[in-house]
Amino acid sequence: MEKVNISNELCITNICFGTSALGNMPETYGYEVDPSDAEETIQAIFQSPVNFMDTSRNYGMGRSEQLIGNVLKKIGGKPINFVLATKIDRDMTTDVLDADVTRRSFDESIKALGTDQIDILHLHDPEHCKDVKDITKPGGALDALFKIKDEGLVNLVGLAMGDIDLMEKIIPNWPFDVLINHNRYTLLNRQADKLFDLAHEKGIKIFNAHESYIIRQKYDEVTNLENRIWSELFQNLEFELDRYASKEYLLGLRSLPIPNNMFPNFNEISPLIENSTGWSLLPVAGFLDEELFFEINTKRQFPVTDIIRKSPRFDEKYSEIQIENDAGYTPEPDIFHDVQGHTPFLMNKDYANFMWEIGLLGYEIIKDKKALGRDLVIHNLKRLQNFSWWTYEYGLLKNHGETDALRRRNNDIEYEIYGAGIISSLNEVKNIVSCAKGESGQSKFIPYDIEEVAMTCFDYSHIQDRYFVIDSMDELYKSFADNKNLFWFEG
Numbered sequence: 155m156e157k158v159n160i161s162n163e164l165c166i167t168n169i170c171f172g173t174s175a176l177g178n179m180p181e182t183y184g185y186e187v188d189p190s191d192a193e194e195t196i197q198a199i200f201q202s203p204v205n206f207m208d209t210s211r212n213y214g215m216g217r218s219e220q221l222i223g224n225v226l227k228k229i230g231g232k233p234i235n236f237v238l239a240t241k242i243d244r245d246m247t248t249d250v251l252d253a254d255v256t257r258r259s260f261d262e263s264i265k266a267l268g269t270d271q272i273d274i275l276h277l278h279d280p281e282h283c284k285d286v287k288d289i290t291k292p293g294g295a296l297d298a299l300f301k302i303k304d305e306g307l308v309n310l311v312g313l314a315m316g317d318i319d320l321m322e323k324i325i326p327n328w329p330f331d332v333l334i335n336h337n338r339y340t341l342l343n344r345q346a347d348k349l350f351d352l353a354h355e356k357g358i359k360i361f362n363a364h365e366s367y368i369i370r371q372k373y374d375e376v377t378n379l380e381n382r383i384w385s386e387l388f389q390n391l392e393f394e395l396d397r398y399a400s401k402e403y404l405l406g407l408r409s410l411p412i413p414n415n416m417f418p419n420f421n422e423i424s425p426l427i428e429n430s431t432g433w434s435l436l437p438v439a440g441f442l443d444e445e446l447f448f449e450i451n452t453k454r455q456f457p458v459t460d461i462i463r464k465s466p467r468f469d470e471k472y473s474e475i476q477i478e479n480d481a482g483y484t485p486e487p488d489i490f491h492d493v494q495g496h497t498p499f500l501m502n503k504d505y506a507n508f509m510w511e512i513g514l515l516g517y518e519i520i521k522d523k524k525a526l527g528r529d530l531v532i533h534n535l536k537r538l539q540n541f542s543w544w545t546y547e548y549g550l551l552k553n554h555g556e557t558d559a560l561r562r563r564n565n566d567i568e569y570e571i572y573g574a575g576i577i578s579s580l581n582e583v584k585n586i587v588s589c590a591k592g593e594s595g596q597s598k599f600i601p602y603d604i605e606e607v608a609m610t611c612f613d614y615s616h617i618q619d620r621y622f623v624i625d626s627m628d629e630l631y632k633s634f635a636d637n638k639n640l641f642w643f644e645g
Contacts, residue, residue, distance in 0.1 A: 160332065160359045163309050164273060166237050170206040170361070171199045176221060177214020181532045183443075189221060196225040205236045210278055211259045212243040219266035227268050240267070241278035241314055242299060246528075251283035256298035260307070274332060275299070275308040280324075281317035289324075296328055312361075318345050325352055332359045371420045371437045371460050380465050381416040387462075387490050387580075388414045394583050397565055400572040401557040402505055402627060406498030418493050420458065427497060431506035435497065440471060440487065444535060445520045451513025456500060458492040495574030499546075508631050512542060515641060524642055537608040538641050544607045545630060547575040550586070550599065550623045567591060569599065569623060576621075585617050599623050604633045608640050 159165045175183050176192040199207055209218045219240060226232055242259045244251035256277070264270060277299050280289045289295040303311045312332035315321060321335065333353050335346045353360055392414060395403070410426055412418050424435040436450060438457040450457055461467045468488060499505045519534050526534070551570040558564045567590035576582045588594040596617070600606070602624040612618070624630050 161310055164237050165235070166206040167204045169204050170208050170239075171204060173207060173209045173218045173222065174213040177209075177216075177218030179214050189217075192221045193225050193228075196222055197229065200225065200229060200233050200236065205233075206239070207236070208239045210241040210243060211263050212241070212246060212278065215246070216262065216266055219263055223266045223268040232269065237273045238267070238269075239274035239276065239312075240272055241276040242295070243278045244280075244283045249282065249284040250288065251277075251280055251295050252288040253294055253298035256295045257302075260302055264307075270307070272308045274310045274312060275302065276312040276314035276332070276334060278314050279316070280313075281315055281320050286320065290327075296324075300328070318349055322349055322352065325349070325356065325358070330356075330358050332361060334361045369437050369439050369460065373417065373419050373421075376417045377465075380462050380467070383462050383464050384417050384490060385415040387578075388494060390580050391494075391577075391583065393562070394580065394587075395571070395577060396561055397563050398567065398569075398571050398583065398587065399577060400551050400570040400627070401560060402502045403498050403572060403577060404557065404560045406501035409501045410498060412494060412497070417462075417489065420493075423493070423497060427500050430501045431503050433500045433506050433509075435493075444516065444539075448513045448516035448520060451509060452517050454506070454510055456492075456496065456509075458497075459487045459489055461488055462490055463488045491574065491578040495578035496546075499572070499574070504627065504631060508634065509546070511634065512538070512546075515638060519641060524644075526642070526644060530643065530645060534641050534643055536611075537643065540610055540612060541604070541608045541634075541641075543575075543612045543614075544610060544622045545624075546573060548573040548582075548612075548618050548621060549602075549630070550576075550621045551627065552623060552625050569621075572627065573621075582617055586621065597621060602629070602633075604637050605640060 158168060173196070176187055176195060178187045178189070178192070180186050196207075207222070209222060211219060213219070222238075232238060240263050242251075242256050242263075245255050260272075260275065264272065277289070277295060280286060280295070283289065287294070299311055302308055310331035312334060313321065313324065313328075313330055314334035314336075316336035318335070321333075325333070330353075335349065350360055395407075409430070411422050420435050420437055428434045431454075433454045433456055435458045436455040437460055440459060442450070442457055447457065461471055500509070516535070516538055519531060519538060522528075522531050549572050551572055553565050553568050553570050555565070557570060567587060569586065569590055571577055571583065571586065576586065585594065585596060589597045590599070596619065598620050600620055600622050602622045607622055610620075610622075624633075
């Protein structure tokens with residue numbers, strides 16, 4: 155594996171393993187991590203060709219470092235030429251980051267890791283501390299950081315944060331060795347261009363989040379099997395959706411060259427969406443974290459995957475996840491859900507603006523624009539996720555009969571479908587129809603109330619047990635616009 159020299163002492167692989175999730179942070183990642191599984195993973199990293207691992211005092215409130223330390227003790231210490239980076243974090247109770255906190259954070263790190271020296275030590279997220287002056291003033295956090303280096307306790311010191319403006323003020327005045335900027339240098343965002351030029355001029359090495367989540371659709375590599383799966387999925391649903399899908403979906407589908415017998419070409423679809431509503435398709439490798447997803451949405455870009463359920467590539471992608479991989483339903487993102495389910499709606503200007511507003515709100519919540527604190531950020535983000543799930547993923551409309559003019563057969567139930575999760579799932583459509591006709595009691599239909607929607611949790615792993623029904627799409631748009639305060643709950 156290719157390596158890069160970052161100093162006379164340290165040479166690192168181009169790949170670095172981050173360990174925040176291993177610290178068990180379900181509020182961030184949505185799942186629990188058993189400590190024994192985490193330690194097995196860490197041990198596997200140490201045995202892999204990759205020689206670079208990154209952690210932080212704040213990952214899992216110290217659990218990530220402790221688990222790494224446990225493994226290092228078991229294997230007799232850090233492998234030769236392995237590079238370990240950690241970070242100085244603010245006091246998470248008071249948000250203070252001064253010299254005393256810096257020293258205490260470092261001392262706690264080396265104790266947890268079971269080492270007396272750190273390869274790379276970053277000052278972490280100073281933009282979130284109570285007072286930036288505690289960092290930059292004489293005798294502040296930065297002075298303490300460089301004193302630790304002068305004492306020979308770390309090889310390299312760095313700055314790891316997101317705020318470009320603050321970084322540009324700090325970098326010129328301190329002899330940093332390395333730098334991390336969070337998500338400000340991707341295909342979507344070039345805010346860090348000037349900052350990185352400055353860093354290069356000062357000889358600072360840059361560890362940055364690459365745009366590895368972004369892929370190119372390899373349309374010429376689509377297999378006959380994948381085309382056949384797409385064809386079967388589309389054709390099995392075609393007449394059902396013609397009968398039960400909403401007007402917005404049917405009109406959008408008629409405006410886009412989404413084929414019924416082969417994989418869609420993103421390069422053919424995306425320009426038409428962009429011309430209609432300003433949105434475009436962004437091919438991605440799979441799941442995106444909430445911050446990145448909402449940031450992409452703020453730029454009117456919709457992430458789409460390039461794999462399809464029941465295919466070898468899909469099975470390989472999710473080989474370590476216990477999922478229901480059925481032709482009629484899958485909880486994991488695939489091209490059929492992303493393109494066939496979502497993109498026709500993006501041709502509608504009102505709907506596209508609605509999605510953009512959700513993206514803006516989600517990004518503002520994550521960035522804690524109202525300074526509510528971490529717990530309320532998590533709570534409010536969950537409210538928005540609930541709202542999104544029960545509306546644009548699994549929402550229903552009342553059937554007023556107006557859309558029948560666009561159908562080959564009149565809708566014979568009380569509802570129309572606008573949720574993309576339903577539209578891309580034959581099993582979900584059949585469930586709704588059978589329940590609406592009184593042939594099944596598996597699921598219930600609930601009148602739309604935004605407060606109830608925001609507070610109703612969901613389970614993505616199976617057919618839904620309820621659906622919220624709105625009177626019209628205009629009602630949905632207005633209720634969201636008028637009730638954004640629901641997603642700024644202050645305790």
